[in-house]
Amino acid sequence: MKLRRQSLSMASAAALVLIGSAAYAGPPWTVSVGGSSAGGPADYTASTIGDGPDIAVTVPKADFTCEAGTTLGSIAPGSTAAAIGRIAGSTFTDCFGPFGIELPIRQTSVWDINITGDNVGGATPASIGNITAHVENPDGLCEFDITGSVPATFDENTQQLHVDGGGLTISNVSGCFGAFGNGNPMTFEATFQLADVAPVTITN
Structure with a gap:
């Protein structure tokens, strides 16, 4: 009787493993x-969409928005364990913070686009990593750096990248009237529509 129970337990465990494997394929993704x-990296452009302002940034003591944003970079076809592309450049327009202070965002490194989970119904969990950016008011009223990564979701049905979450940190703050402080966490929300590239798809 003990042997039979052990056999049933082992069979149940094996079934759970199989179920788990089917539910989560994991890397590599194609x-x-x-x-x-096949082929080399494909260049793309992307622009924010929405009723405006398209970009919302939140920190503990202050918020600021940008009316619109554009990015450019490349997507690498093939098998990958994480990285699928990069954001080589970006432009953010009409960015304003507390007290109406203009806060232009300038990208200062190449940002990575990574897959973090399986494609489910056309939606693939992702992230934008290696983010470094500099924010500086043209009149010298406020200045700080941004570093970190943000979670995202790529929807292959609409060819949109939805960015929504935390993971960014503020540092090297100068001025800013106490609205921003060193070590403040930051969230970033925006939706980017891919363009100038053939449809991108991801399979598990």
Whole structure:
């Protein structure tokens, strides 16, 4: 009887493993551009969409928004354990913070686009990493750096990258009337519509 119970337990455990494997394929994932997973990196552009302002940034003591943003970079087709592309440049327009202070955001490194989970119904968990940026008011009223990463979701049905979450940190603050402080966490929300590239798809 004990042997039979042990056999049943082992069978149940094996079934759970199989179920878990089917539910989460994990890396590597296959990235295709225009239906092909071969070839070199494909360049793209992307622009924020929304009723405006398109970009919302939140810190503990203050918020600021940007009316719109654009990015450019490349998507790498093929098999990958994480990285699928990069953001080589970006432009953020009409960014204003507390007291109406203008706060332009300037990208200061190449940002990574990574897959973090399986594609489910066309939606793939992702992240934007290696983020470094500098914010500086043109009149010298406020200045700080931004570093970290943010979670995102890529929707291949709409070819949109939804960025929504924390993971960023503020440092090297100068001025800012106490609205921003060193070590403050920051969240970033925006939706970018891919353009100038064949449809991008991700398979588990």
